[in-house]
Each structure stands twice: as C-alpha cells, then as structure tokens.
Amino acid sequence: MTGSHAAGAPAPGRVQLIGCGPGDPDLLTVRAVQRIAAADVLVVDRLVGEGVLAHARADAVIISVGKEAGGPSTAQDEINRILVREALKGHVVARLKGGDGFVFGRAAEEIAAVRAAGIDIEIVPGITAAHACAASIALPLTLRESVRQFSLVTGATADGDIDLDWTALAAPGQAFAIYMGVRTARTVRQKLIASGAPASLPIVVVENGTRANEVAVATTLGDLIDAIAAFAITGPAIIFGGLAWGDANLTIPDKVHVYRAPSDRVGETAHAPSAPDAI
Amino acid sequence: MTGSHAAGAPAPGRVQLIGCGPGDPDLLTVRAVQRIAAADVLVVDRLVGEGVLAHARADAVIISVGKEAGGPSTAQDEINRILVREALKGHVVARLKGGDGFVFGRAAEEIAAVRAAGIDIEIVPGITAAHACAASIALPLTLRESVRQFSLVTGATADGDIDLDWTALAAPGQAFAIYMGVRTARTVRQKLIASGAPASLPIVVVENGTRANEVAVATTLGDLIDAIAAFAITGPAIIFGGLAWGDANLTIPDKVHVYRAPSDRVGETAHAPSAPDAI
Structure with a gap:
C-alpha cells in the first residue's frame, strides 16, 4: 500500500x-x-x-x-x-x-x-433520512400484509426529467421515500398521476427531520404542491408516498400537520381559510 | 394517560x-x-x-x-x-x-x-440490515447516473406465493435488497426470471452481516441457488440484486467470495472443481 x-x-x-x-x-x-x-x-x-x-x-x-x-x-x-x-x-x-x-x-x-x-x-x-423521519413521526415503512416493498428514490435531477420507474412507484401497495424531491415536486406529482397513481395517494412530507425545526405534513398527492407552499417547505425533506397511519391502525401523531387544499374541503363554507389546517 | x-x-x-x-x-x-x-x-x-x-x-x-x-x-x-x-x-x-x-x-x-x-x-x-451489509462489503446502494432507486423487499411468505411487483424489480436499473429470502430463494429466482430479469443479474448474498461469522458471496441470479447451497447459507441473510462493484468503478473486496456454477465456467477443463471459487 x-x-x-x-x-x-x-x-x-x-x-x-x-x-x-x-x-x-x-x-x-x-x-x-x-x-x-x-x-x-x-x-x-x-x-x-x-x-x-x-x-x-x-x-x-x-x-x-x-x-x-x-x-x-x-x-x-x-x-x-x-x-x-x-x-x-x-x-x-x-x-x-x-x-x-x-x-x-x-x-x-x-x-x-x-x-x-x-x-x-x-x-x-x-x-438514512427516510428511516429517521419515519421513526420521528411513528410512521411504519412496511406493513405485514399490505406493504411488502419500500423504495428509496431520488427526486433530484439536472435537466428536469427524472428517470425513474414511475409505473412501479404508482402501483397499489407501493411505498416510497423521495429524497431531494421538494424542488421537483411538481414533476414528481405529474409523473406519478400520469402513471396511474390516484390524487388521493397518501403523502407525508418531513422537513428537517429529527432536528429542532422539524416540520411534518400529511396530505395527498393531489395537494402536494399546495402543502409544500402552505408550509413554506424549502429545507432538506423526505416525501413519503403510499404510507398512512390509518393503514397501520395508528392515529396521526399530534406533531404532524394535516393539509387539505381549500377546494377539497367538502361541506365547508365559502369563507374557509386558505391557511393550512392543522387538525 | x-x-x-x-x-x-x-x-x-x-x-x-x-x-x-x-x-x-x-x-x-x-x-x-x-x-x-x-x-x-x-x-x-x-x-x-x-x-x-x-x-x-x-x-x-x-x-x-x-x-x-x-x-x-x-x-x-x-x-x-x-x-x-x-x-x-x-x-x-x-x-x-x-x-x-x-x-x-x-x-x-x-x-x-x-x-x-x-x-x-x-x-x-x-x-437496517441492508445498509449495514452494504457498508460491510463496500457495495454502494445507489449510483448517481445508473441506480436512482433502491428497494427493500421481503422474501418471507406463509404460503409459497410472494406478492411483490416482480416486473418492477426485474426492470433494468433497479436495485433491491431481499430480506428473509434464503428459504424462498428458488421462488424469488423463478419469479424474477419469469418477469424478465437476466440470469446474469448481479446478486450478492450476505449472511450474518457485520457479525464475526459474516459470509458474503457475489454471484448471479442464475447461480443463486447453487451459491446458497455451496456456502451452506442458512442464517439471516440479505440478498442484493442489481448492484455490482464494477458499475461503481470499484473492485470486489477480498472478503467477498465469488461464485459461478461449474457449468458456467467457460474455458475451464472438465476437471473444474465443483467447490465454489473464492477469486
């Protein structure tokens, strides 16, 4: 040597x-x-x-x-x-x-x-960040019967196109964590929906996971862009897809915000605030 | 409370x-x-x-x-x-x-x-075991250009059928780690090949990863069953697919055995030993 x-x-x-x-x-x-x-x-x-x-x-x-x-x-x-x-x-x-x-x-x-x-x-x-964030918000990454595959993917791209197997990610029963995906979230959302993912797909965004300034937001694929804007998420973040506390018979921890876009708030008045819910 | x-x-x-x-x-x-x-x-x-x-x-x-x-x-x-x-x-x-x-x-x-x-x-x-084993054998789990998605999957099954998205796992550019897959390796191999994975797909099996009795074997999907038999792998193990040191411009560490089935040993004599190579 x-x-x-x-x-x-x-x-x-x-x-x-x-x-x-x-x-x-x-x-x-x-x-x-x-x-x-x-x-x-x-x-x-x-x-x-x-x-x-x-x-x-x-x-x-x-x-x-x-x-x-x-x-x-x-x-x-x-x-x-x-x-x-x-x-x-x-x-x-x-x-x-x-x-x-x-x-x-x-x-x-x-x-x-x-x-x-x-x-x-x-x-x-x-x-790795996905595992740390999941523990911090008590969100299991696999479930015995229903989630038997969990993927780490990158949302970073130099040229605006992200070369991933979107059809596989959009398939039912898939769970994934997108790293470096906040800046490309619009592309991620568009690709997943074009590949068959429902707008109702559960999404959880965790910014600055495990740090004092951690922010976690539960939303849907359809509302992902609005949720990122509403909480001004710009820091390092993980975007989880296909994972929901309810599927694990768990309730959402108090520290996790829940975001629905105002247009989704069925039954609410026309005066519904545009600020995010924190249910 | x-x-x-x-x-x-x-x-x-x-x-x-x-x-x-x-x-x-x-x-x-x-x-x-x-x-x-x-x-x-x-x-x-x-x-x-x-x-x-x-x-x-x-x-x-x-x-x-x-x-x-x-x-x-x-x-x-x-x-x-x-x-x-x-x-x-x-x-x-x-x-x-x-x-x-x-x-x-x-x-x-x-x-x-x-x-x-x-x-x-x-x-x-x-x-988690996949990350620990990868570090132990210096096998990167993602590569900047070619491997942008890495999946954890379970090979455990109660009934012999494993409900995974085999087509996605078999796709080029996929990397994955199968947990609890040694006992079902024959099914895993059959499903992947039936879904289009080549027999030459790089496979690395790590038994008892990070422990004193760690055994790591690099082989191919085609030779997976023979490799498991040749090294008598029965303990807790991770089976990596789609990851190769060469793709990362790295050489295989000395502690990793390389296994080819005897029938694959092109150019070797008919007296080639049936014991595994440890190149």
Whole structure:
C-alpha cells in the first residue's frame, strides 16, 4: 500500500467514510462517534449537524465541502483530491456524510479515488433520512400484509426529467421515500398521476427531520404542491408516498400537520381559510 | 394517560421501541445505548446480538420473545400483552428489535397495542440490515447516473406465493435488497426470471452481516441457488440484486467470495472443481 510513496514520506493515513444520520447527534452510531473523535481531519458535508462535530477533537482540522442544492459547491473531484491529499500526509481522515453514505451520497466516487491512491478506506453506515423521519413521526415503512416493498428514490435531477420507474412507484401497495424531491415536486406529482397513481395517494412530507425545526405534513398527492407552499417547505425533506397511519391502525401523531387544499374541503363554507389546517 | 388506572396503582411506565441494528453493538445509535441502559425491562427479539444486551443494567429483567423462522415463537398478541403489562407496572420497557423496527418488524401492531392502553411509546430508528451489509462489503446502494432507486423487499411468505411487483424489480436499473429470502430463494429466482430479469443479474448474498461469522458471496441470479447451497447459507441473510462493484468503478473486496456454477465456467477443463471459487 505504501509502495508509491517517496522514501521518507510519512506512512499514509486512512479514510473513514461515515454516515452521520439525519442531524440529531444522538442518532450517530457508537462507531461513528469513536471514529469522529479519533480523526485528525474531518471533511464535512452541509447536512451534517453541528452536534455531530461536537465529537471532534479540539485540534482536529475541519474542512467543509458542503454542496448546496442549486448553489455553490465543492466539485466532487476536488473532494476526492482533499481526501487523498490529507490521507497521504499520514492523517486519519473522517469523511462525514449526512444520513447513510451509500444512499444518494456519491460515495462510490470517493471510495474509488481513495483506493486508487493505495489508501485504506472503511465504511461506517448511518441512519438514512427516510428511516429517521419515519421513526420521528411513528410512521411504519412496511406493513405485514399490505406493504411488502419500500423504495428509496431520488427526486433530484439536472435537466428536469427524472428517470425513474414511475409505473412501479404508482402501483397499489407501493411505498416510497423521495429524497431531494421538494424542488421537483411538481414533476414528481405529474409523473406519478400520469402513471396511474390516484390524487388521493397518501403523502407525508418531513422537513428537517429529527432536528429542532422539524416540520411534518400529511396530505395527498393531489395537494402536494399546495402543502409544500402552505408550509413554506424549502429545507432538506423526505416525501413519503403510499404510507398512512390509518393503514397501520395508528392515529396521526399530534406533531404532524394535516393539509387539505381549500377546494377539497367538502361541506365547508365559502369563507374557509386558505391557511393550512392543522387538525 | 393515567385515567384508566385504579387509584393507588403505580403510574404507568413507558415503552421504547428500539432498532438495534444488525448485531454489531458498535452499530447501535447513541440513543439506543442510552435507552437500553435506562430500561427496567427489555423485551428482546432473536436477532438482537449479545453485545447489545451488554448495555443493559445488571438488575434489568430480560424477556426473550425471539421468533425463529419456521420454528417456535412468541405470538405477536403475547408480545403486545407483555409490553402493556410491564409498562402498566410502572416500568420503563425497551422493546429491542434487530435492524430498524419499521422495516419488516411488525412494529405497527406493537405501537397500536401500547397506545390503546394509554401508554406512551417512543420509536428509535436503527441501522437496517441492508445498509449495514452494504457498508460491510463496500457495495454502494445507489449510483448517481445508473441506480436512482433502491428497494427493500421481503422474501418471507406463509404460503409459497410472494406478492411483490416482480416486473418492477426485474426492470433494468433497479436495485433491491431481499430480506428473509434464503428459504424462498428458488421462488424469488423463478419469479424474477419469469418477469424478465437476466440470469446474469448481479446478486450478492450476505449472511450474518457485520457479525464475526459474516459470509458474503457475489454471484448471479442464475447461480443463486447453487451459491446458497455451496456456502451452506442458512442464517439471516440479505440478498442484493442489481448492484455490482464494477458499475461503481470499484473492485470486489477480498472478503467477498465469488461464485459461478461449474457449468458456467467457460474455458475451464472438465476437471473444474465443483467447490465454489473464492477469486
């Protein structure tokens, strides 16, 4: 592993790719805490919470490479270069990613770059956002008889078209969590309905899941766009489809808002407020 | 919450439904460790590792309700009754489940029973087996361009027929993890191939993922049954489909065995051994 280094150069360090969960530091794994505390250098994504960094050594170097959706970011190649550069200095490098690094996290590119430089890499799994949000709002992701398949999909797209198997997602009995889908929610809604999903499909949007500013809204596919607007949801969010507390014989937790568009409010007066219900 | 209790009865305790991850205690979350250490009573599934229970108080009561696939088990109704009974005694009850409680874990039934008794319940997410196994063998679950959807499905069935959207799973670009699919692997293979999946579809089987006795085998859908037999895989396992290290520009880790059935070994002599390759 060290053969490519000049004589006298320090022995290479190593890289640990660490899934840091949804932001709440109590949802770090024990291993993640250990690895963060032992790192010389931390290379940190935007969605990693401040409480997570509280586990770092006081003398650790923290390099922020956060990618803002649609905003400025550190190019992936540059992140790869930083990881290799720091490890070749002999450092223990902790690469901190939000959620689980293997879900929509571009981990493969970082692993390939690090290994190509002859550097060891360890992968530490993390709680991915869908699972963290589901626990926070007590929404089971599968049900024994009726929901036997649960999918993680990305709503992010560079060009406005999202290449997913919409027909499969729209099929009855499907449950799914859309990551990075708020900005493309209009497309998601249109594709699902065009593929046969009913406007009444249960939808739950969870913004900033597990954090102090978490907002959860239960609505329908038909009302998804209005619900996002009504609650001004712009932060990182998961959009669940095909999951409903009632199907699990559960009631909706108090902290979850319920949104119906005003036009759906059958039997209400013409003076019904346009503000969202929080039933 | 206490109105239904007789005067003089202890105040009800509470229940915490805790996902304990894949078995390796270092993959518990910080919150899970805290909750386990604070519990008076632990109601424990079979797949929860011994190292997890090491966090329990010395004086805690441990009630095992493990369900053995196809073997003796504690009925779900009985588990529900135990949770309610212990909480009504005023105890802090930790319900320990393998993986994440909301994935194929029948959590909904336990939450409904506990809430119906007027008892508070908290849900703590855990690392589900698919994510833990993927990290252990460095197999990314999504790829930026080619794998934008990843599904968790159950291969467990009571009657031999598995009600899944096989056509969707068999479609190109799909990636999935089958839970509890070893015993039904023959049906899974037949259904996928009948739905259009190629025999060459990449498959990775991980038995006892993250534990000391982990066995991982990379093979193809066509060779799945032979691979399971060759490595005598009978323990809890995840079967990944549609994921390949090569697609991520990664090499297969040394610890992963590669299996091809003897009849597939083109160019090898007639004396090719029938034992599995471990390339």
